[in-house]
Amino acid sequence: MSRLSWLLGLLLAALTSQPTFAHEVKPxxxxxxxxxxxxxxxxxxxxxxxxxxxxxxxxxxxxxxxxxxxxxxxxxxxxxxxxxxxxxxxxxxxxxxxxxxxxxxxxxxxxxxxxxxxxxxxxxxxxxxxxxxxxxxTPSAVAQTYFVLGIEHILLGIDHLLFVFALLLIVVGWRNLLATITAFTVAHSITLSAASLGAVRLPQAPVEAVIALSILFLAAEIVRAQYGQIGLSYRKPWLVAFVFGLLHGFGFAGALSEIGLPPSEIPLALLSFNVGVEAGQLLFVAGVMLLSNAAMGAASQYRHLAKLAVSYGVGSVAMFWTIERVASFYT
Known part of the structure; x- marks a missing residue:
């Protein structure tokens, strides 16, 4: 994914221009x-x-x-x-x-x-x-409503997108990318469904703080890799995506609990919301990949510096979110 490097700063700025609104879809x-x-x-x-x-x-x-x-x-x-x-x-x-x-x-x-x-x-x-x-x-009206809500949630959930964005900086090769995105999808689908159906419950505030920490972890892994220290995220990105995906699923469930599920159509609404989340995630990945293809002619000598700078930017935003969310425990 090195050909992304020169435009990462622009994409990061777009993602984080309003960091305090991360993961805020509250209709x-x-x-x-x-x-x-x-x-x-x-x-x-x-x-x-x-x-x-x-x-x-x-x-x-x-x-x-x-x-x-x-x-x-x-x-x-x-x-x-x-x-x-x-x-x-x-x-x-x-x-x-x-x-x-x-x-x-x-x-x-x-x-x-x-x-x-x-x-x-x-x-x-x-x-x-x-x-x-x-x-x-009709059931189709319920499906359409929750499908669109799922797309909106992931596309406006800046912290989730930033996590996926960091994964794209780490993963090399289409097979690894497919395995990593699939692992993230499977993991957050499991916890989204379990939490929405009441099988598992976690306090939302600590979950949000750990989601921010997951982004910080990936940013640190990217920075270390630029100096030759290859961490777990590079060796087994699918495993890291799966573990943190479980936590992100609880974040999705928190947003869905604010929206509510129709009692008579819970399975359909839950499935539609989940499919909408995946559709939005794939739209984001496809957009980043299209931009990366457009950037193939960038000067190679600047890619290392750009990737390093953007990694520090991602980590700084994630640290801000972590401090902000931990501070909310006491307010």
Missing amino acids: AYLELAESGDGQWQVLWKMPIKGGIPAPMEPAFPTKCHEQGPRLSREATGAIIQRWQLLCDGNIEGERIAIDGLQHSMTDALVRVTRLELPAQTARLTPRQNSVAISPAP
């Missing part, structure tokens, strides 16, 4: 659950960015009216509110919107659960901030 979440006699229970989760709640608010059909006070509490990175709606008659075909979403840079996940019908799950965006309540949502 708003709205759940509307039917409880009978025209009554619906509302759960509304507003993401907090920079200490300020996102300026968004659910908008329901005009035949629905809020009943009683809202119960509000603050969770990690979000404010959660619960209240009750009373709707006059059937609301199928009516629209639910998130006012203010069109002026934001985030998405919203909406789930409608009814007593005698399958749950409906929809993803709203700034361009499409409303959805009609359908009589019978």
